[in-house]
Amino acid sequence: QKEVEQDPGPLSVPEGAIVSLNCTYSNSAFQYFMWYRQYSRKGPELLMYTYSSGNKEDGRFTAQVDKSSKYISLFIRDSQPSDSATYLCAMSANVYGGATNKLIFGTGTLLAVQP
Amino acid sequence: NAGVTQTPKFQVLKTGQSMTLQCAQDMNHNSMYWYRQDPGMGLRLIYYSASEGTTDKGEVPNGYNVSRLNKREFSLRLESAAPSQTSVYFCASSDRPRSSGNTIYFGEGSWLTVV
Numbered sequence: 001q002k003e004v005e006q007d008p009g010p011l012s013v014p015e016g017a018i019v020s021l022n023c024t025y026s027n028s029a030f031q032y033f034m035w036y037r038q039y040s041r042k043g044p045e046l047l048m049y050t051y052s053s054g055n056k057e058d059g060r061f062t063a064q065v066d067k068s069s070k071y072i073s074l075f076i077r078d079s080q081p082s083d084s085a086t087y088l089c090a091m092s093a094n095v096y097g098g099a100t101n102k103l104i105f106g107t108g109t110l111l112a113v114q115p
Numbered sequence: 116n117a118g119v120t121q122t123p124k125f126q127v128l129k130t131g132q133s134m135t136l137q138c139a140q141d142m143n144h145n146s147m148y149w150y151r152q153d154p155g156m157g158l159r160l161i162y163y164s165a166s167e168g169t170t171d172k173g174e175v176p177n178g179y180n181v182s183r184l185n186k187r188e189f190s191l192r193l194e195s196a197a198p199s200q201t202s203v204y205f206c207a208s209s210d211r212p213r214s215s216g217n218t219i220y221f222g223e224g225s226w227l228t229v230v
Contacts, residue, residue, distance in 0.1 A: 004157075006157075008155070041223075041224070042223055042224070043119070043205050043207075043221030043222050043223050043224050044158070044205075044221050045220075045221065046218050046219065046220075049218070088157070088158070090158075102160070102173075102174075103160070103219070105157040105158040105159075106157055107155055107156065107157040108157065
């Protein structure tokens, strides 16, 4: 079983829809949770960063962490065609940067927002 | 404002050939990383360098070597390429981890095919 599970999609929605992207994980030590966006033929870029449980909002994006269920979500309101990309969740037990602070990525969900 | 630059962008190798992927960052970051991205597997860490002069193995180091040439540059070498090394390779960098988080910046990727 993978430490982080993410539905690969593809997920196709009409413009203006609310999008929900999710990841589940098995390691209860994870405390730092991230969402990366990756456009086709590009490198991932950090979209949201959350520590521990709770919600974090940034414009049209909201990240939620439910540590009791080992479940994280990214919501996109008023989705736009420019949001079409692969969304990767990532998480670590400690602030990433050393031998024991491994960052684990999900496989990514491909999102297509239809105009 | 280049960020993380990696070369080449595309390469086709024959089995057994060697090559080096080059990476440079202009953000004065201490840590640098090499990942590979494969369908259904997500991003997996090959090697990383927490600071100039140090390198450590990641999740999938076999068949690769790295050199942290200076603070800016971190290269990845395939000594004897195998078809299993066909992948997209990403170089990344980050500053010192902080309690508020640790952002990893990725390059645009290098598409490598081994035939």
